[in-house]
Amino acid sequence: MDRVGEKERAYIQEVLNGQFSSSNTYQMVTRLETSFAEKFHVKHAVAMVNGTATLHMALEAAGVGPGDEVICPPLTMSSTSIAVLHANAVPVFADVDRDTFLITAANIKKVITKKTKAIITVSLYGLAPQMEEIMEVARNHHLTVIEDNAECYGAYQEGKPVGTFGDMASYSFQSSKHLTAGEGGIVITNSDELADKLRRYSGLGYAGISGKKGRITKDDIQSPDYERHVILGWNYRMADLCAAVALGQTERMEELVEVRRKAAAYYEEQARGCEWLHPQVVRDGNVHSYWTYVMRLDTEKVDWHRFRDKYLELGGDGIYAAWKLTYQEPMFRDKAFLNREKLGIYDSCNYNDVHCVNAEFLQPRLLQFKTNYYNSEEAKEQAEILGKTIQYFNEEQGM
Numbered sequence: 001m002d003r004v005g006e007k008e009r010a011y012i013q014e015v016l017n018g019q020f021s022s023s024n025t026y027q028m029v030t031r032l033e034t035s036f037a038e039k040f041h042v043k044h045a046v047a048m049v050n051g052t053a054t055l056h057m058a059l060e061a062a063g064v065g066p067g068d069e070v071i072c073p074p075l076t077m078s079s080t081s082i083a084v085l086h087a088n089a090v091p092v093f094a095d096v097d098r099d100t101f102l103i104t105a106a107n108i109k110k111v112i113t114k115k116t117k118a119i120i121t122v123s124l125y126g127l128a129p130q131m132e133e134i135m136e137v138a139r140n141h142h143l144t145v146i147e148d149n150a151e152c153y154g155a156y157q158e159g160k161p162v163g164t165f166g167d168m169a170s171y172s173f174q175s176s177k178h179l180t181a182g183e184g185g186i187v188i189t190n191s192d193e194l195a196d197k198l199r200r201y202s203g204l205g206y207a208g209i210s211g212k213k214g215r216i217t218k219d220d221i222q223s224p225d226y227e228r229h230v231i232l233g234w235n236y237r238m239a240d241l242c243a244a245v246a247l248g249q250t251e252r253m254e255e256l257v258e259v260r261r262k263a264a265a266y267y268e269e270q271a272r273g274c275e276w277l278h279p280q281v282v283r284d285g286n287v288h289s290y291w292t293y294v295m296r297l298d299t300e301k302v303d304w305h306r307f308r309d310k311y312l313e314l315g316g317d318g319i320y321a322a323w324k325l326t327y328q329e330p331m332f333r334d335k336a337f338l339n340r341e342k343l344g345i346y347d348s349c350n351y352n353d354v355h356c357v358n359a360e361f362l363q364p365r366l367l368q369f370k371t372n373y374y375n376s377e378e379a380k381e382q383a384e385i386l387g388k389t390i391q392y393f394n395e396e397q398g399m
């Protein structure tokens with residue numbers, strides 16, 4: 001199976017055939033948004049340039065501003081918290097669970113203050129945290145919940161599509177994701193008000209656009225009386241060429257997710273019974289979408305780097321580590337937040353003092369295996385190499 005197929009090519013051709021005329025502009029974006037919203041059974045989808053901009057706009061739409069606190073997990077790609085800084089707000093870190101690697105309601109509760117305005121949950125590696133529990137905490141404290149589902153397409157929890165629990169859910173079409181357009185992002189919501197804000201804030205604050213309407217009418221745009229900018233906005237709109245690819249991918253979502261699930265099943269089979277490798281635990285009621293297949297290395301006898309070296313030596317494609325925890329990145333430690341110190345709101349933050357013990361335990365121990373093998377023989381082969389690597393260390397260490 002090709003990752004990029006005939007549909008994507010045909011939609012790109014349609015955009016090119018349209019010659020970028022004003023009457024065609026953003027039509028493909030509208031089609032992508034309609035298709036994506038239908039796929040998730042939600043009222044609105046607003047497409048943007050990437051899955052960092054989507055988080056930023058979701059925060060702005062939620063009314064998050066200078067000095068507000070936003071709770072996030074530290075074990076994630078750092079865009080989750082970078083978007084909070086883009087909104088001039090303060091990222092506050094809640095620890096994750098050692099078995100699921102996910103943020104929990106109990107840990108969120110511990111860091112809520114009077115300044116907390118929102119929570120960004122992360123469906124890490126394709127698995128959602130326990131959303132009903134988190135939503136209950138959010139409702140009790142009047143907090144907006146944004147699901148960062150950049151790594152999670154086509155997952156379910158308690159029979160409901162992941163992405164439909166929070167007030168908004170954000171997706172990325174960056175090249176490593178289940179669905180890709182090279183770059184790109186989209187936010188979904190059932191709220192008309194949030195959708196209007198998402199559209200307007202990501203579209204330069206233009207009048208005449210709304211959640212359902214991404215294009216300005218010809219009569220408006222050509223009129224000398226048209227007052228364009230009714231509010232400050234960013235130019236985060238997705239391009240039609242990007243939307244063409246994302247639309248094709250959205251229509252093929254199930255098969256693209258299935259590729260990943262199949263690869264994960266092969267890895268799972270090979271790792272079964274190994275007492276020193278523990279896969280991300282999938283709690284009852286969850287369907288994982290396996291952006292990657294991730295295991296915790298639970299032995300002091302095997303060094304992380306040696307495990308990866310042996311896997312590569314035996315023909316493995318590669319193993320990724322978990323990202324450094326967000327607050328461990330130099331940018332956070334040094335508060336290199338550009339000129340935001342002028343706001344005065346970061347004076348009391350010292351990310352060197354932040355410690356999420358479970359996340360710190362996990363980060364150096366996680367092994368991330370790729371699942372994007374569009375040829376299932378290749379996926380099987382990679383999983384078999386994992387099996388051989390495990391066997392090698394079992395024999396070497398007498399485990």
Ligand SMILES: Cc1ncc(COP(=O)(O)O)c(C=O)c1O
Nearest residue numbers: 050051052077079080150172174
């Ligand atoms: C959890 C998470 N959030 C946000 C992003 C940011 O998305 P993008 O690269 O499209 O900006 C990514 C991936 O890149 C991600 O993995």
